[in-house]
Structures are given as C-alpha cells and as structure tokens.
Amino acid sequence: MSIKLEKINYIYGEGTTYRKHALKDVDLEIAHGQFVGIIGHTGSGKSTLIQHLNGLLKATDGVYYFNGENVYADGYNMKALRSQVGLVFQYPEHQLFEVDVLSDVCFGPKNQGLSREECEKRAREALEAVGFPEKLYNQSPFELSGGQKRRVAIAGVLAMRPKVLVLDEPTAGLDPAGRDEILDQIARLHKESDMTVLLVSHSMEDIAKYVDRIIVMNHGSKMFDGTPKEVFAHYKELEEVGLAAPQVTYIMHALKENGFPVDVSATTIDEAVEEIMKAL
Ligand SMILES: Nc1ncnc2c1ncn2[C@@H]1O[C@H](COP(=O)(O)OP(=O)(O)OP(=O)(O)O)[C@@H](O)[C@H]1O
Ligand SMILES: [Mg+2]
Numbered sequence: 001m002s003i004k005l006e007k008i009n010y011i012y013g014e015g016t017t018y019r020k021h022a023l024k025d026v027d028l029e030i031a032h033g034q035f036v037g038i039i040g041h042t043g044s045g046k047s048t049l050i051q052h053l054n055g056l057l058k059a060t061d062g063v064y065y066f067n068g069e070n071v072y073a074d075g076y077n078m079k080a081l082r083s084q085v086g087l088v089f090q091y092p093e094h095q096l097f098e099v100d101v102l103s104d105v106c107f108g109p110k111n112q113g114l115s116r117e118e119c120e121k122r123a124r125e126a127l128e129a130v131g132f133p134e135k136l137y138n139q140s141p142f143e144l145s146g147g148q149k150r151r152v153a154i155a156g157v158l159a160m161r162p163k164v165l166v167l168d169e170p171t172a173g174l175d176p177a178g179r180d181e182i183l184d185q186i187a188r189l190h191k192e193s194d195m196t197v198l199l200v201s202h203s204m205e206d207i208a209k210y211v212d213r214i215i216v217m218n219h220g221s222k223m224f225d226g227t228p229k230e231v232f233a234h235y236k237e238l239e240e241v242g243l244a245a246p247q248v249t250y251i252m253h254a255l256k257e258n259g260f261p262v263d264v265s266a267t268t269i270d271e272a273v274e275e276i277m278k279a280l
Contacts, residue, residue: 224238
C-alpha cells in the first residue's frame, strides 16, 4: 500500500461566488506503515486533503495513485479504495445509529457483504482493539460517554480492516484524559497492526508525541513535511502562521540561550528530560 498525490488541486463551488481554492498543487507520498500527523490552522485544507484519500472528493486537477494505480482512471474500483482507506470523520459519534454497540460496529463489514459470523468476529476484534469493554457491547451507543462513543465510531471503521486509517481530529471535544487514552490507543494500533495511520490534529503536543512525520498545511498548500524535529526547527515560521511548536521546543531554546548546553531538537517531554539531565 502506498499513496502518491501529484499536484492535487481542489476548488469548492467553482463558478459561484463561494468559490474556494482549498488545495493548491499538493504533492504527497506516503509509504506503507507510516504514522503521519497533519496539522494546520482552521481552513488550511486538512479535511479537504484527507477526503481525497478514500475518493470521497475527486481532485479538480492532479493525479492520485493508490498502490501505483491511478485512482482517477476510467474503470478504477472506487469501492475497493473505500474499503482500503478507512476515514473517521470529526465527531464520528454523530453517525452512530444502531440499537446496540455491536450492531453499529457490524454495519461496515455487513455492507462489505460478509457473513453474519464474520461481521461479528471483525466487530469484536475492532472493539477490543480500541479498548472498548465487552460488558457494554449490548448497550445503546447513545447511552455511552463521549470517549466511549468515539471508540465505537473508530471501531466501526476498523472493522472494515482498512490498510490506511485516516482520523480527522479524533480527540476533538474530549477531556484531556479521554484525549490521551484515545491517542495512546491509536498509537498502539499503529504499532501492533500493519496499518498506515494519518492523524489530523490541532495540537502540536499530541502530534509531536506520537507521529514519525508531520505535514503542515497552510492556506491549501503544504508548508512543511518532515520528522517532528525537522518541522519544529522552523518554530519561528510556524508562529508566523499562527501555529506554535510544542512547549518543549521553547523551553529547550530558552535553556540554550541561557548557556545550558542542551540539544534544542528535543520534541517530547521524555527527550527534554534526558537532554537536561545530560547537561546537568
Ligand atoms: N463544502 C464546502 N463548500 C465550500 N467551501 C468549503 C467547503 N468545505 C470546506 N470549504 C472551505 O475550504 C477551505 C478548507 O477547508 P477544510 O475544511 O479542508 O479545512 P481544515 O483545515 O480541515 O479546517 P478545520 O481545522 O477547521 O477543520 C476553507 O476555506 C473552507 O471554508
Ligand atoms: Mg477539518
């Protein structure tokens, strides 16, 4: 599985007064198995970008290759693409609707035409993978807490066994504890499965802690693309577009400016602690 976008442009409302050029010449290659964070201010094109990946939006211009095949070529199997690239929308729990949790998670595999037993097997597996407690499988999804609803919604996508899992702000609206739990679970899923994971987030701290690579979007274009260390080295430019680097970056720079011989490229608290201990 690999993803390659070439000069992708997307325009909303072409020919109307609402015309919006939401993606501008975006080139992007994602190798199988990567854990990628996508960050950018409101309206920078993050959601528009990821909706191209499962074919929900079709580029106004440009080419998308999934596994080397041109997705926009005549006869391309869009249905297969949708089952390989699982998209979890922002506030996905708004889309829960079945009478109980298990039926809700079964919905995707059922649509893929699998037998009842197979659907249930996959649903149980997916619920287990997101750490959802078995004793609540028969509960109505509407009676669950926000964090549990979110897990059920993510499990609903996982149950289709996608090769690529794309999550749009999976922690939006959750309290800090719920946020960390969901992110830890996603990181574990990435580590233990063979999936590529793309995580859209507003939080630099979240992204820095988990991903191998960060893509920064700004006004519909890719502004930076690299490891967290590479991207946060541009912290001044990030600030200019209203995005801050993680607090750790600022602390390390302040220490260095005050004569402590620390490596300023630490991006997580653990790395910072290690650096500071070394310097002391
Ligand atoms: N359905 C739509 N019709 C018209 N314009 C849209 C539509 N959806 C998004 N846009 C516009 O396209 C641009 C990119 O929007 P997009 O939702 O991709 O941004 P985003 O980075 O996901 O923002 P957020 O962080 O708020 O979720 C914005 O200017 C937005 O107003
Ligand atoms: Mg969005």
